[in-house]
Amino acid sequence: xxxxxxxxxxxxxxxxxxxxxxxxxxxxxxxxxxxxxxxxxxxxxxxxxxxxxxxxxxxxxxxxxxxxxxxxxxxxxxxxxxxxxxxxxxxxxxxxxxxxxxxxxxxxxxxxxxxxxxxxxxxxxxxxxxxxxxxxxxxxxxxxxxxxxxxxxxxxxxxxxxxxxxxxxxxxxxxxxxxxxxxxxxxxxxxxxxxxxxxxxxxxxxxxxxxxxxxxxxxxxxxxxxxxxxxxxxxxxxxxxxxxxxxxxxxxxxxxxxxxxxxxxxxxxxxxxxxxxxxxxxxxxxxxxxxxxxxxxxxxxxxxxxxxxxxxxxxxxxxxxxxxxxxxxxxxxxxxxxxxxxxxxxxxxxxxxxxxxxxxxxxxxxxxxxxxxxxxxxxxxxxxxxxxxxxxxxxxxxxxxxxxxxxxxxxxxxxxxxxxxxxxxxxxxxxxxxxxxxxx
Ligand code: S3P
Numbered sequence: 001x002x003x004x005x006x007x008x009x010x011x012x013x014x015x016x017x018x019x020x021x022x023x024x025x026x027x028x029x030x031x032x033x034x035x036x037x038x039x040x041x042x043x044x045x046x047x048x049x050x051x052x053x054x055x056x057x058x059x060x061x062x063x064x065x066x067x068x069x070x071x072x073x074x075x076x077x078x079x080x081x082x083x084x085x086x087x088x089x090x091x092x093x094x095x096x097x098x099x100x101x102x103x104x105x106x107x108x109x110x111x112x113x114x115x116x117x118x119x120x121x122x123x124x125x126x127x128x129x130x131x132x133x134x135x136x137x138x139x140x141x142x143x144x145x146x147x148x149x150x151x152x153x154x155x156x157x158x159x160x161x162x163x164x165x166x167x168x169x170x171x172x173x174x175x176x177x178x179x180x181x182x183x184x185x186x187x188x189x190x191x192x193x194x195x196x197x198x199x200x201x202x203x204x205x206x207x208x209x210x211x212x213x214x215x216x217x218x219x220x221x222x223x224x225x226x227x228x229x230x231x232x233x234x235x236x237x238x239x240x241x242x243x244x245x246x247x248x249x250x251x252x253x254x255x256x257x258x259x260x261x262x263x264x265x266x267x268x269x270x271x272x273x274x275x276x277x278x279x280x281x282x283x284x285x286x287x288x289x290x291x292x293x294x295x296x297x298x299x300x301x302x303x304x305x306x307x308x309x310x311x312x313x314x315x316x317x318x319x320x321x322x323x324x325x326x327x328x329x330x331x332x333x334x335x336x337x338x339x340x341x342x343x344x345x346x347x348x349x350x351x352x353x354x355x356x357x358x359x360x361x362x363x364x365x366x367x368x369x370x371x372x373x374x375x376x377x378x379x380x381x382x383x384x385x386x387x388x389x390x391x392x393x394x395x396x397x398x399x400x401x402x403x404x405x406x407x408x409x410x411x412x413x414x415x416x417x418x419x420x421x422x423x424x425x426x427x428x429x430x431x432x433x434x435x436x437x438x439x440x
Contacts, residue, residue: 004419005432007409013256016438020244022047022237023265024427025171025198026295028055028098030235032106032179033202035059037077039231046073046237050425051096058091058103077231080182090115093149095122095351095399095426100149101130101172105179108139110155121351121396123149129168130176136162137180161186161223168346169319171195171269174221178203178210181223190221195319196269201294206230217316238265238297242323243428245273246403247438249327251302252282253334253411259438260287261300268296272321276328280335281309310337310380318344326404329358330411333367335380345374351426352398361405364390365412386414393419399426406435 027047032055034041046052048068056066056073063084065076078084093100093116100116104127107114117123127149131141138156143149161184166174174192178199181188194217203210209224244261251259266274266286274284282305286298308331321328325347332339347355355376359369365386368379390409394401397420409416424431 003421004417005406005421006415006417007406008415010413011250011254011410011439013254014438015258017260017262018247018434018437019262020239020247020264020434021045021049021428021430023240024049024051024242025098025196026237026265027052028096028102029175029198029202030232030237031055031059031075032102033206033229034075034077034232035062035064036080036082036106037229037231038079039077041075041077041232041235043073043232043235043237044071045239047240047427049427049429050094051099051427054092054094054096055099058093058099061085061089061091077229080226080229085112087112088115090117093118093122095119097122097125098172100127101176102179104130104134104151104153105176106183107153108134108137108155108180109157109159109183110153111157114153116149116151116153118149121398124396126349127151129170129173133162133164133173133177134180136164137184159184161188163189164191166190166192169193169195170346171197171199175199178221178223182208182226185225188223190223192219192221193319194218194269196267198267198295201267205294206232235293238292238295239263240428241265241270241273243431244300245324245327246407246431247434248273248277248284248300248302249331250407250410250438251304252277252308252331253407254304257304259302263297264300266296266298266300269320272317272319273324273328275317276311276313276321277331279309279311280331281305281307282331307382308335308380310335310339313339313341315343318346322346323350323400326354326358326361326400327407329362329376329378330404330408332378332380333362333365334382334384335378336382337380339378339380340375342375344376350398352394352396352401354398354400357394357398357401361392361401361408364392365408365414384412386412389415389417391417391419394423397423399423399428403428403431406432410435
């Protein structure tokens with residue numbers, strides 16, 4: 001079957017209400033925490049995408065029963081020490097950095113060797129960033145070229161708490177060490193640059209022995225050994241702001257359009273895109289804001305603006321928008337001036353080197369950019385119209401490169417051939433169906 005789509009028609013003005021699928025970060029964490037809990041956890045609106053299915057397959061391999069029926073996922077947790085598996089287990093984290101890195105923390109007490117592998121994209125990503133701190137607990141790791149998957153964990157039995165400074169603003173590194181701390185004797189002390197805090201929110205909701213002290217630019221986290229986790233029952237996973245981002249930008253770049261996205265997770269550590277787009281003059285409102293099991297949820301209303309302002313994006317917003325920069329760059333392409341995004345080296349550590357891909361897509365559309373190793377200047381053109389053939393094929397099959405290109409094709413025109421349609425299955429299998437709903 002062909003794995004590309006062709007788009008050669010701009011989208012008409014629309015006024016719609018949509019619901020996007022469950023949050024990927026929360027879904028993976030719900031699966032992992034449930035696998036460690038004492039009893040049956042249940043969730044609705046769990047994201048059923050390849051990354052989350054990889055998490056479910058991982059805990060199944062560790063001896064945990066999982067059932068999915070009528071949109072409800074049930075996980076039969078057996079407690080902190082309930083994993084049961086044979087020697088020489090291999091777990092495939094596929095495309096998911098979150099799964100691979102969090103699992104490594106969770107498995108530091110394994111009595112047998114466990115190998116973690118991944119797809120081509122994940123195998124090109126840095127795993128030393130977690131093996132280094134995790135080995136200080138007393139577990140042994142071996143990695144390809146000391147940095148890459150396959151990674152083998154030989155757990156320790158007498159694990160001791162560590163002190164760890166997380167300087168990148170990586171929630172995956174922070175969470176991996178939190179899991180390590182939950183398995184170790186003593187108090188693990190983490191000083192972490194701000195990043196998404198879903199792991200901490202779940203720990204607090206579950207009343208686990210973890211203390212968090214939020215400072216202005218960083219967080220202090222103290223983790224004690226965890227003996228018991230109650231099941232996460234009746235958990236309704238909120239919708240993903242990173243998936244919503246594509247439609248927020250579709251509306252921002254369309255004419256006379258309006259969109260409401262229901263039930264979106266608007267955790268303050270995830271809404272960098274909203275702050276950045278508001279600075280650029282996009283009209284965005286939160287409606288019906290509420291708190292659910294420690295997470296903030298809201299409906300998001302977006303209207304297309306009359307014109308778009310350029311932004312000099314403060315780097316303090318980077319971590320809260322880290323998965324959204326490709327799509328934000330499209331907004332900068334239509335701004336009335338030069339936008340500047342800096343200190344973005346982490347963007348080249350994602351499923352593909354996204355700073356480079358951002359530049360590539362913009363230049364194909366005829367937008368001038370100046371990039372360094374970690375920054376991009378985008379010379380916006382409010383009258384931008386694309387009148388040519390553009391082909392996008394990302395050799396690492398990055399889902400966000402594909403979805404960003406679809407939005408570009410729908411708002412700027414031209415004749416686009418977009419490869420690797422199936423990459424959406426990683427995070428957002430419904431993406432093209434929702435595009436069709438909006439078009440109708
Ligand atoms: C994630 C953290 C982010 C993000 C990724 C999901 C998570 O990665 O890019 O898509 O669920 O913890 P880093 O923590 O490496 O920045």
